Amino acid sequence: MNLSLLILLPLVTAVVILFCKGLKQVRSVALAGSVIQLLASCFLLVAYWKEKNAGNHSPMLFESDNVWFTALNIHYHIGVDGISIAMILLTASVVVAGILVSWTMEKLSKEFFFLLVLLSMGAYGFFISLDLFTLFFFLEIAVIPKFLLIGIWGSGKKEYSAMKLALMLMAGSALVFVGLMGIYYQTHSYDIMQISQMHIPLEVQKFFFPFAFVGFGIFAALFPFHTWVPDGHASAPTAASMFLAGISMKLGGYGCLRVATFLMPEAAHAYSWIIILLATIAIIYGAFATMMQTDLKYINAYSSVSHCGFVILGIGMLTQTSINGAVLQMVSHGLMTALFFAAIGMIYSRTHTRMVAQLGGLLKVMPFISTIFVIAGLCSLGLPGFSGFVAEMTVFMGSWQNPDGWYRLATILACASIVVTAVYILRAAGKTVMGPISNEYAVLTDATWNEKLAAAILVIGIVLIGVAPFLINQLIAPGTENIMQQVGKLITQK
Amino acid sequence: MLTDFFILLKQELVITVIIFLLLFIKLGKDRSNETILNWINLFLFINLVAGFFGSQEGILFSEMFHTNKLVVLEKNILNLAMLLISMQSYSWLKMHKHVIEFYLLLLSTLLGMFFMISSGNLLMFYLGLELSTIPLAAAANFDLDKRRSSEAAMKMIISSAFSSALLLFGISIVYGVSGTLVFSELSLHLVADPLHLFAFILLISGFAFKISAVPFHLWTADVYEGAPVAVTSYLSVVSKAAVLFVFVSVLYTVFKPLATVWYNILFVLSLATIIIGNLFALRQNNFKRFLAFSSIAQVGFILIGISGSSQAGMASVIYFILIYVFSNLAAFGVVSLVSAITGKENIDDYKAFYSTNPLLSWILTIALFSLAGVPPTAGFFGKFFLLMAGAAKGNYWLIGIAALNMVVSFYYYLRVVKAMFMDSNEEPISKLSIPILPKLALYICVIGIIVTGLLSWVYDHIFSLSSGI
Numbered sequence: 001m002n003l004s005l006l007i008l009l010p011l012v013t014a015v016v017i018l019f020c021k022g023l024k025q026v027r028s029v030a031l032a033g034s035v036i037q038l039l040a041s042c043f044l045l046v047a048y049w050k051e052k053n054a055g056n057h058s059p060m061l062f063e064s065d066n067v068w069f070t071a072l073n074i075h076y077h078i079g080v081d082g083i084s085i086a087m088i089l090l091t092a093s094v095v096v097a098g099i100l101v102s103w104t105m106e107k108l109s110k111e112f113f114f115l116l117v118l119l120s121m122g123a124y125g126f127f128i129s130l131d132l133f134t135l136f137f138f139l140e141i142a143v144i145p146k147f148l149l150i151g152i153w154g155s156g157k158k159e160y161s162a163m164k165l166a167l168m169l170m171a172g173s174a175l176v177f178v179g180l181m182g183i184y185y186q187t188h189s190y191d192i193m194q195i196s197q198m199h200i201p202l203e204v205q206k207f208f209f210p211f212a213f214v215g216f217g218i219f220a221a222l223f224p225f226h227t228w229v230p231d232g233h234a235s236a237p238t239a240a241s242m243f244l245a246g247i248s249m250k251l252g253g254y255g256c257l258r259v260a261t262f263l264m265p266e267a268a269h270a271y272s273w274i275i276i277l278l279a280t281i282a283i284i285y286g287a288f289a290t291m292m293q294t295d296l297k298y299i300n301a302y303s304s305v306s307h308c309g310f311v312i313l314g315i316g317m318l319t320q321t322s323i324n325g326a327v328l329q330m331v332s333h334g335l336m337t338a339l340f341f342a343a344i345g346m347i348y349s350r351t352h353t354r355m356v357a358q359l360g361g362l363l364k365v366m367p368f369i370s371t372i373f374v375i376a377g378l379c380s381l382g383l384p385g386f387s388g389f390v391a392e393m394t395v396f397m398g399s400w401q402n403p404d405g406w407y408r409l410a411t412i413l414a415c416a417s418i419v420v421t422a423v424y425i426l427r428a429a430g431k432t433v434m435g436p437i438s439n440e441y442a443v444l445t446d447a448t449w450n451e452k453l454a455a456a457i458l459v460i461g462i463v464l465i466g467v468a469p470f471l472i473n474q475l476i477a478p479g480t481e482n483i484m485q486q487v488g489k490l491i492t493q494k
Numbered sequence: 495m496l497t498d499f500f501i502l503l504k505q506e507l508v509i510t511v512i513i514f515l516l517l518f519i520k521l522g523k524d525r526s527n528e529t530i531l532n533w534i535n536l537f538l539f540i541n542l543v544a545g546f547f548g549s550q551e552g553i554l555f556s557e558m559f560h561t562n563k564l565v566v567l568e569k570n571i572l573n574l575a576m577l578l579i580s581m582q583s584y585s586w587l588k589m590h591k592h593v594i595e596f597y598l599l600l601l602s603t604l605l606g607m608f609f610m611i612s613s614g615n616l617l618m619f620y621l622g623l624e625l626s627t628i629p630l631a632a633a634a635n636f637d638l639d640k641r642r643s644s645e646a647a648m649k650m651i652i653s654s655a656f657s658s659a660l661l662l663f664g665i666s667i668v669y670g671v672s673g674t675l676v677f678s679e680l681s682l683h684l685v686a687d688p689l690h691l692f693a694f695i696l697l698i699s700g701f702a703f704k705i706s707a708v709p710f711h712l713w714t715a716d717v718y719e720g721a722p723v724a725v726t727s728y729l730s731v732v733s734k735a736a737v738l739f740v741f742v743s744v745l746y747t748v749f750k751p752l753a754t755v756w757y758n759i760l761f762v763l764s765l766a767t768i769i770i771g772n773l774f775a776l777r778q779n780n781f782k783r784f785l786a787f788s789s790i791a792q793v794g795f796i797l798i799g800i801s802g803s804s805q806a807g808m809a810s811v812i813y814f815i816l817i818y819v820f821s822n823l824a825a826f827g828v829v830s831l832v833s834a835i836t837g838k839e840n841i842d843d844y845k846a847f848y849s850t851n852p853l854l855s856w857i858l859t860i861a862l863f864s865l866a867g868v869p870p871t872a873g874f875f876g877k878f879f880l881l882m883a884g885a886a887k888g889n890y891w892l893i894g895i896a897a898l899n900m901v902v903s904f905y906y907y908l909r910v911v912k913a914m915f916m917d918s919n920e921e922p923i924s925k926l927s928i929p930i931l932p933k934l935a936l937y938i939c940v941i942g943i944i945v946t947g948l949l950s951w952v953y954d955h956i957f958s959l960s961s962g963i
């Protein structure tokens with residue numbers, strides 16, 4: 001399968017949107033484009049299984065490598081492994097859901113859908129890039145639409161949040177850039193697979209790993225650079241919140257894994273205690289900060305900080321199971337948070353408030369929305385049967401495999417945060433959905449077809465992973481094995 | 495000999511012919527400004543196209559004048575910028591009384607720049623530089639009834655006289671220590687002893703004045719603000735580009751023996767230029783001042799590219815200047831339209847610009863994104879390659895600080911985008927009707943911004959013409 005299709009489809013969709021007139025045309029084109037993209041991603045998954053079953057064990061599949069800038073040895077090199085496919089499927093589902101949720105976006109609809117599609121293009125390009133320049137190119141493409149989406153269509157202190165988000169993410173990519181320069185001038189190549197075959201000296205790794213890891217970490221809400229997350233998520237319009245949590249933050253996690261850890265494994269090993277320390281702080285701090293929130297969007301945003309901490313923790317622990325767990329957590333968190341934001345958006349568009357204290361008894365008038373709200377919440381607190389349980393469990397199992405006493409303490413602390421999660425989720429869900437309903441809300445209506453469809457796509461994903469985790473595990477395991485080989489090489493050397 | 499003369503001097507001769515043609519048109523019967531402007535733009539277009547054909551390498555006047563493919567390319571870039579500026583200032587010049595004089599002045603400076611780029615001798619270089627500066631000061635005074643405009647001209651003439659004095663002093667010492675002014679011989683004579691270094695520092699200060707590198711930047715903002723928008727864009731794009739072209743080739747060839755010295759100088763200059771330019775740009779409200787300071791910061795990035803002192807360094811500088819021509823002229827094009835029709839020049843006036851002028855807003859946004867270095871615009875590639883060339887020296891702290899400064903510059907570019915798209919305004923700039931020529935110029939700029947980056951052969955072509963140390 002030609003992977004460039006994954007970039008071309010959104011590009012074509014975006015261009016067609018520019019020539020459309022009126023909300024109806026624009027949204028149909030956007031939806032059509034994203035559904036085709038979802039189908040293409042599913043097709044990619046099938047093709048991947050076929051290749052694997054046919055006995056193709058090369059680390060990257062469907063590679064294509066074209067020279068872009070000859071003079072600088074920059075290539076347009078793309079290819080996928082199981083991890084990228086999982087991310088692409090996640091992106092495609094969230095994009096379809098996001099477009100469905102924004103079905104009635106009247107204000108500047110053409111620009112809105114154009115930017116959404118552009119953002120998704122950046123994400124697809126990022127996940128399939130095997131060349132550091134191309135990867136960086138797509139990473140930055142995904143930043144600017146966020147600024148405009150939040151600043152123009154957002155709510156609350158939107159300009160502040162948009163600026164903060166854009167600047168922090170740009171600072172992240174500036175750090176990544178320095179890391180890339182270090183790698184390039186060490187190896188004279190931008191090709192990820194080539195670089196992974198070379199050996200970068202330990203001192204060089206130790207100098208540049210922090211740049212790359214922290215740079216990508218800012219995208220993934222690494223403590224203490226997580227401050228853009230709450231403001232950005234809370235101010236963004238619903239679809240943009242879904243994209244932010246479901247896609248953008250995953251760019252960071254994927255980058256930490258694919259670029260920082262994969263290319264500089266020794267430094268990752270040397271610095272793992274700092275990574276784990278920061279991740280543990282993020283998990284616990286995020287959980288307690290969420291307890292204090294009264295706004296539904298802030299609740300979800302802070303809990304995202306906590307949940308993304310698990311991703312970083314999994315990467316930092318450097319065992320195969322924990323990295324598996326990190327990838328699982330990325331997918332699971334993406335689906336779950338997108339669902340959560342979608343539900344919050346639906347509630348807000350009807351009640352015009354997101355304050356937990358002002359809501360109550362919504363189950364009586366909007367059973368569907370209340371149900372998905374509760375599903376997202378239960379997934380977030382790690383109820384078995386949903387994806388959250390599988391992902392977090394895998395992270396904990398993997399972390400425990402690391403025999404160091406301090407790391408085990410970190411694991412225990414991270415586990416304990418689940419109790420706090422349960423408190424804030426149950427409290428918010430209980431207060432919002434149960435109890436008496438105030439008169440002004442009694443006349444509200446339940447979800448429309450588009451909202452139901454959006455939620456259904458995400459719920460299917462969550463339940464599928466929750467009930468049959470081996471499916472996705474088999475998908476990502478070869479990819480993580482590959483990364484572990486890099487790490488393992490040096491551990492056996494010692 | 496005579497055919498050599500005509501072929502090698504082709505681009506200069508075309509400009510000279512246009513200047514004389516304009517003089518004759520001036521003498522002839524009165525025509526409307528529109529007709530004259532259309533004719534002039536046609537001339538400039540022919541000039542641009544002619545630059546692409548029949549160029550050869552060679553030397554004239556005992557090494558005073560030399561030309562090769564790279565020089566021709568640089569001149570073509572300047573021709574392109576000249577044409578774009580001319581098309582963009584259509585709305586402003588249409589109302590002006592002295593259209594032809596304006597072009598006489600600008601084309602004389604362009605001629606001066608051509609000689610400067612082609613110079614193979616410090617005297618020739620100095621002559622070209624002066625020819626490119628003095629008419630420009632007169633052009634800065636072209637809003638004849640505005641006091642600020644004449645103030646700008648005065649400031650410019652004084653500061654450039656000062657920088658010329660520095661240059662001349664430097665040149666005379668160079669002659670004193672080496673006994674020659676020819677570029678090809680100079681590099682054999684220069685060594686890192688104090689007198690040579692003193693002369694070199696004087697020369698580099700002269701250059702720094704012209705490209706407004708910090709701490710020689712103080713004239714820039716005032717002149718940019720006072721001069722008419724067309725002259726401001728000419729100053730910030732064409733005249734800066736020309737001096738940078740010379741700067742990079744002179745450093746890489748003539749001053750090759752002093753490479754370690756100028757690397758250190760460029761290191762300090764570039765950091766100071768980026769940081770100071772950014773800090774001042776943060777607080778500007780006048781759009782022209784804002785672009786002035788942002789262009790100071792851009793020069794800082796170019797200096798980092800030069801400091802790479804490799805083939806990639808020279809290529810990325812020329813490549814970036816080409817991109818800078820498109821991006822800065824797209825921004826200036828919008829500002830010039832708005833200024834010519836409404837007289838508004840403040841960033842606050844652009845609040846809610848999108849609600850009335852969506853097309854212009856998008857063009858300005860794309861231009862600013864390119865200046866900020868956001869993909870997929872060409873500015874991203876330009877900045878990336880500049881910093882990459884600079885990183886070849888292994889000075890990663892410099893690169894890190896520069897990259898973080900890109901984030902700062904991001905803030906002020908986004909501030910304008912925010913004003914256009916997000917802020918509300920009770921009386922936004924009304925819907926502007928855009929004449930055909932400025933519109934065409936803006937479209938060319940936008941296409942340039944998008945295409946120059948994504949199509950790699952542009953860079954590869956420039957790279958193949960460049961040379962390093």
